[in-house]
Amino acid sequence: MNRRRASCALLAATIVGMLTLSACSSPTSSSSPTVAAAVSSGGTLTVALDRELATLDASTAVMGQQPVRLLANALYQPLMAPAEGGTFTPGLAKSLESDETATHWTLTLPQKVTFSDGSPLTTASVKANVEHLADPATKSPAAAQAAQISGMTITDDTTMVFDLKAPNADFASQLARTLGMVTSTTAKDQFGFPIGAGPYTIESFTPGDSVTVVRNKNYWGEAPDLDSITFRMMPDADSRFQSLKSGDVDLIWTEVASQFEQARSDSALAVHVAPAAVSALQLNLSNEKFADVKVRTALAQAIDRDAVNAVVNLGEGTTVDSPYSLLADAPSIDYPKYDVDAAKKVLEGAGLSFSISADNSPDSIQRATVIKDMLTAVGVDVEIVPVDGASFGTALAAKDFEAAVLVTSIFSDPSGGALVATSTGQYNFTGYSNGNVDQLLGSAKALTNGPDRTKLLTDASQKLATDLPMLWLTAGNAGFIGSAKVAGFPDVSKLTLVSVQPGEIGWAAE
Amino acid sequence: MRIAWLPRAGRSLLVLIVVSALTCQLAALLPGDPAFVILGDESTEAQREALRHTLGLDQNAFVRFVNFMGGVVTGDWGTSFASGRPVLVEILSRVPATAELVILSQVVALAVAVPLALHSARNVGGKLDRLVSTGTFLLLAVPSFVVGIITIQFFAVQLGWLPASGYTAFVDDPLENISHMVLPVLTLGLAEGAVYVRALRGSAIEALRSPYAYASIVRGASDPQLLWWRILRPSSSTLLALIGVSLGVALGGTLLVESLFAIPGLGRLTVSSLGVRDLPMIQGVVLFAATTVVIFGILADIAVSRIDPRSKHGLV
Amino acid sequence: MALSDLATPGVAIASVARNRIPRIGVIVALLWLALLAVGALVAAAGLTADPLTNDYTVISQAPSLAHPFGTDNLGRDVFSRSLHGAGSSAVVALVTVFVGGGLGILLGVWAGLRRGIADAITGFLTDVTIALPSLIIVATVVTLAGPSLPTISLTIAAFAIPVFARLSRSATLSIAAENYVVAARTLGASGWRILTREVLPSVLPVMMPFLMTTLATAIISEGALSFLGFGLRPPEPSWGGLIAEGRTQLALAPWVTLLPALLLCVTILAINVLGEHLREAKR
Numbered sequence A: 001m002n003r004r005r006a007s008c009a010l011l012a013a014t015i016v017g018m019l020t021l022s023a024c025s026s027p028t029s030s031s032s033p034t035v036a037a038a039v040s041s042g043g044t045l046t047v048a049l050d051r052e053l054a055t056l057d058a059s060t061a062v063m064g065q066q067p068v069r070l071l072a073n074a075l076y077q078p079l080m081a082p083a084e085g086g087t088f089t090p091g092l093a094k095s096l097e098s099d100e101t102a103t104h105w106t107l108t109l110p111q112k113v114t115f116s117d118g119s120p121l122t123t124a125s126v127k128a129n130v131e132h133l134a135d136p137a138t139k140s141p142a143a144a145q146a147a148q149i150s151g152m153t154i155t156d157d158t159t160m161v162f163d164l165k166a167p168n169a170d171f172a173s174q175l176a177r178t179l180g181m182v183t184s185t186t187a188k189d190q191f192g193f194p195i196g197a198g199p200y201t202i203e204s205f206t207p208g209d210s211v212t213v214v215r216n217k218n219y220w221g222e223a224p225d226l227d228s229i230t231f232r233m234m235p236d237a238d239s240r241f242q243s244l245k246s247g248d249v250d251l252i253w254t255e256v257a258s259q260f261e262q263a264r265s266d267s268a269l270a271v272h273v274a275p276a277a278v279s280a281l282q283l284n285l286s287n288e289k290f291a292d293v294k295v296r297t298a299l300a301q302a303i304d305r306d307a308v309n310a311v312v313n314l315g316e317g318t319t320v321d322s323p324y325s326l327l328a329d330a331p332s333i334d335y336p337k338y339d340v341d342a343a344k345k346v347l348e349g350a351g352l353s354f355s356i357s358a359d360n361s362p363d364s365i366q367r368a369t370v371i372k373d374m375l376t377a378v379g380v381d382v383e384i385v386p387v388d389g390a391s392f393g394t395a396l397a398a399k400d401f402e403a404a405v406l407v408t409s410i411f412s413d414p415s416g417g418a419l420v421a422t423s424t425g426q427y428n429f430t431g432y433s434n435g436n437v438d439q440l441l442g443s444a445k446a447l448t449n450g451p452d453r454t455k456l457l458t459d460a461s462q463k464l465a466t467d468l469p470m471l472w473l474t475a476g477n478a479g480f481i482g483s484a485k486v487a488g489f490p491d492v493s494k495l496t497l498v499s500v501q502p503g504e505i506g507w508a509a510e
Numbered sequence B: 001m002r003i004a005w006l007p008r009a010g011r012s013l014l015v016l017i018v019v020s021a022l023t024c025q026l027a028a029l030l031p032g033d034p035a036f037v038i039l040g041d042e043s044t045e046a047q048r049e050a051l052r053h054t055l056g057l058d059q060n061a062f063v064r065f066v067n068f069m070g071g072v073v074t075g076d077w078g079t080s081f082a083s084g085r086p087v088l089v090e091i092l093s094r095v096p097a098t099a100e101l102v103i104l105s106q107v108v109a110l111a112v113a114v115p116l117a118l119h120s121a122r123n124v125g126g127k128l129d130r131l132v133s134t135g136t137f138l139l140l141a142v143p144s145f146v147v148g149i150i151t152i153q154f155f156a157v158q159l160g161w162l163p164a165s166g167y168t169a170f171v172d173d174p175l176e177n178i179s180h181m182v183l184p185v186l187t188l189g190l191a192e193g194a195v196y197v198r199a200l201r202g203s204a205i206e207a208l209r210s211p212y213a214y215a216s217i218v219r220g221a222s223d224p225q226l227l228w229w230r231i232l233r234p235s236s237s238t239l240l241a242l243i244g245v246s247l248g249v250a251l252g253g254t255l256l257v258e259s260l261f262a263i264p265g266l267g268r269l270t271v272s273s274l275g276v277r278d279l280p281m282i283q284g285v286v287l288f289a290a291t292t293v294v295i296f297g298i299l300a301d302i303a304v305s306r307i308d309p310r311s312k313h314g315l316v
Numbered sequence C: 001m002a003l004s005d006l007a008t009p010g011v012a013i014a015s016v017a018r019n020r021i022p023r024i025g026v027i028v029a030l031l032w033l034a035l036l037a038v039g040a041l042v043a044a045a046g047l048t049a050d051p052l053t054n055d056y057t058v059i060s061q062a063p064s065l066a067h068p069f070g071t072d073n074l075g076r077d078v079f080s081r082s083l084h085g086a087g088s089s090a091v092v093a094l095v096t097v098f099v100g101g102g103l104g105i106l107l108g109v110w111a112g113l114r115r116g117i118a119d120a121i122t123g124f125l126t127d128v129t130i131a132l133p134s135l136i137i138v139a140t141v142v143t144l145a146g147p148s149l150p151t152i153s154l155t156i157a158a159f160a161i162p163v164f165a166r167l168s169r170s171a172t173l174s175i176a177a178e179n180y181v182v183a184a185r186t187l188g189a190s191g192w193r194i195l196t197r198e199v200l201p202s203v204l205p206v207m208m209p210f211l212m213t214t215l216a217t218a219i220i221s222e223g224a225l226s227f228l229g230f231g232l233r234p235p236e237p238s239w240g241g242l243i244a245e246g247r248t249q250l251a252l253a254p255w256v257t258l259l260p261a262l263l264l265c266v267t268i269l270a271i272n273v274l275g276e277h278l279r280e281a282k283r
Helices: A003-024 A066-076 A123-134 A143-147 A237-245 A257-264 A293-302 A305-312 A340-347 A362-377 A389-397 A415-421 A435-445 A451-467 B005-029 B034-039 B045-055 B061-073 B087-122 B127-141 B144-158 B174-209 B211-218 B223-248 B250-261 B266-275 B279-307 B309-313 C009-014 C023-044 C078-114 C116-131 C134-145 C149-176 C179-186 C191-228 C239-249 C255-282
Strands: A044-049 A080-082 A088-090 A095-098 A104-108 A149-156 A159-164 A200-206 A210-215 A228-233 A251-254 A269-283 A353-359 A381-387 A403-408 A470-483
Touching: A044 A066, A044 A237, A066 A200, A066 A210, A066 A228, A066 A470, A088 A095, A123 A143, A123 A149, A123 A159, A200 A228, A237 A251, A237 A257, A237 A470, A237 B144, A237 B250, A237 C239, A257 A269, A257 A470, A257 C239, A293 A340, A293 A362, A293 A451, A293 A470, A305 A362, A305 A470, A353 A362, A353 A389, A362 A381, A362 A403, A362 A470, A381 A389, A389 A403, A389 B034, A403 A470, A415 A435, A415 A451, A435 A451, B005 B061, B005 B279, B005 C116, B005 C134, B034 B045, B061 B279, B087 B127, B087 B174, B087 B223, B087 B250, B087 B266, B087 B279, B127 B174, B127 C255, B144 B174, B144 B250, B144 C191, B144 C239, B144 C255, B174 B211, B174 B223, B174 B250, B223 B279, B250 B266, B250 C191, B266 B279, B266 C134, B279 C116, B279 C134, C023 C078, C023 C255, C078 C116, C078 C149, C078 C191, C078 C239, C078 C255, C116 C149, C134 C149, C134 C191, C149 C191, C179 C191, C191 C239, C191 C255, C239 C255
Parallel strands: A044 A228, A044 A251, A353 A381, A353 A403
Antiparallel strands: A080 A088, A095 A104, A104 A159, A149 A159, A200 A210, A210 A228, A251 A470, A269 A403, A269 A470
């Protein structure tokens, strides 16, 4: 009688396996998503963020990051807000005007803006906040940006002028980030964070787990629709998506292409995304392997960006060929075309072998794998080196890599190009240095928008496409997937930085 | 109680000091610059340099270790890089979720294991026994992360019976708390239960063969009486030792489940601290975890010596 | 988690149940492991589809004759990847048993025979290792040394050493008191001779069932580590990694996760069956 037991166990294992298999493969319905509906007042929304926040202090690096924008906007509504094609529109501010030289910027605030404790937010508060950020003791990543401001002249409570040390046509973009999140330098909330002037205030905060924000009673603008929003921190992308499908959360941040694909075929879900995550293969130019521009050109020719987009982004997203590809007036330039034969002529038999460092997220690894395949096909031996998130940035900055896949949102506005391409740019990991490009982008910094500026950016892009310190790949979709019942969600598809003001969204009226 | 207390305590203390020293050294070797993580990639090198100095990262690992131990003695476990709050406060705020997960899964494990084990031991080879044996074999073969994935997909996503993730404190909403705990507790508890069944069943069979169990059978004790009063106690020393170890190493055990179900416990704190190179937090968590292992080890020994007097004399 | 199981000696030695494993069960288990070993070798020899080659014409396809386990989101053959994963798991398991078990047993026997300082040192090292939270340490080491197969296997093995040391020490203590060892000592046999001729041959059989359990826990540990992102990194196939990778598409392409998971579970089951069999055979 015991004879059967172990074989029974083996058999049972198989059956359990098959049962779960069939249970999981039930088909999902497919019909069209999103119907625009009126927003009802009240209710609670639960949002899953992709990272664990230990602090909600507006001055910290984490609060300025794209996936956390919804929360940051709720609490610290920035002075400026991203608009279509990499432009900026006033957020909390009433207006921001530059003089012709892009060195003197006039900021106007609306009347009667208040912090969440009811105290007035004036130009003096803006000035105090900039000084707070510039203070090294604040440990803010915006310190360098604050330091570019040489003087702040207050005209009255609602008007002030920023004098910059050097021209910066992209100043508006910085006021849409940490620098523009004005917090009180005197009042703190019960959690010890300086208070802001957003439509919501913090009700409860469990570091690393969740934040609940409720309507700011002293909000100076139109009251938000939702009573409260709970943000849950769930680093695991699969957990977020499963929780959305099971109804535990109503909105999730994600950058996983297959989830967009699944959500689009599910009528209960709506997708709000923009191609906001640009990827590019950085080549370390100090490495002799990449010294020859012919080799770099051949590498560029070996990479089929359309295929990368098809496979990694599952066809969502776009290909890019310059730092300005996402912008409304994207330059049209000659970037090396996909040409396996031309690439083979240079690379096949040349014995080129190098490593590609990638942060160890599944997407990055997948991207690196696809590139590896394409390069293998033309005779290059590639090894993928996965690096954990915390070491990756350090490794890039220290130029401790041969080639590296960088995925970033800095190209959401025109300032990103200078960061990677000028010889002193903070994101210049390749060691690229071209006086001509420095000069072009330097001049562009002093020009506010217009055809002249576009011409300069186009010329610089063309130089980059010829010198190829980095090989451009794609812009992958990033953004939110939410319940189809969430209404008032703005069309983010034209944005280059997915930043939504939560005051506008709410539950669809029945 | 004949456990030699003083040497045992001294030895445990030494273990904790060595563990802390090792962690300090290891953490110092970690690649990746905490200042870079805190300030983000738009920071300048000068800014990072200044911050490294403020955080004491420019001191060597030994100095940092001495400072850390000095702080621990006075109750100051340091300040988290990530949150700026005291390490001990952060750790203690994560204890309830992990503790609840561990305690509930132990309760489930024991509630399932003890009756099943005792009754299978009474009728070795019987129907129940065969079923239980097969069942435990199967449970032991399925790692918790597989159980977790499948239960989430099936019970939460497909059937929508239970939440897929999250945690609500019991004091805030008892019902929510329980519904969030069901899947993680089952994921963790059933496998643990399988181990306990096998351990307890073995010792119960031996106890049943002892002359003294035989005597009570002859005296006409009923089955439940016999099993629960006469057999459970002598056979539970192995089980207690096992539970002691399980509780001690709970941090490792719950980590997977905490990340799968997004429960804000110590395990997730550990992983996120590693991810952002929050060195003071890593050290704090290691010391805390090691202390739990040591304490539960001692408690298990005490319990075993109470239940089974032979162990005092080193006979078992 | 699985790693912690390594520190749970009771699991192995406590099951003194008299549940005879039927011969057929043992045979099936052996056959399964043999089949898997052959499969892993065949895969390692490069006779199956390349586990790393993407084929964008067959993305996320259900199991078929061409791809018995289907394909994943890059069109890679899941069957081949699973077999390669079996290879990685086997390496981890064997390294843990031979290095972890080997060193642990030697240490335990040494401590048991020499007593005194040797015993104290071994005991203390054991205490320290058990008190160290294995996952944090493994994660740190993996971050430091890179996620390679040797790093992972050796770290998992290191955590097995104290457990083996503890068990073999107590086994040695009881054996050292046996008449024949005492007799050999009195007859002036060298320490080495006593160790290799008298003690080890008696200790090893006692440790066999536990060695089997360790095989299983090492495989689970590697899976758990990969699952958490601290194991072999993708695209290198490992069982835990395969299961974790496929999770994103569990609803669309369940085979990518569930078939490797099934392979893993059946293998653990087979090893447990054999372990149980050895335990019974001992009695």
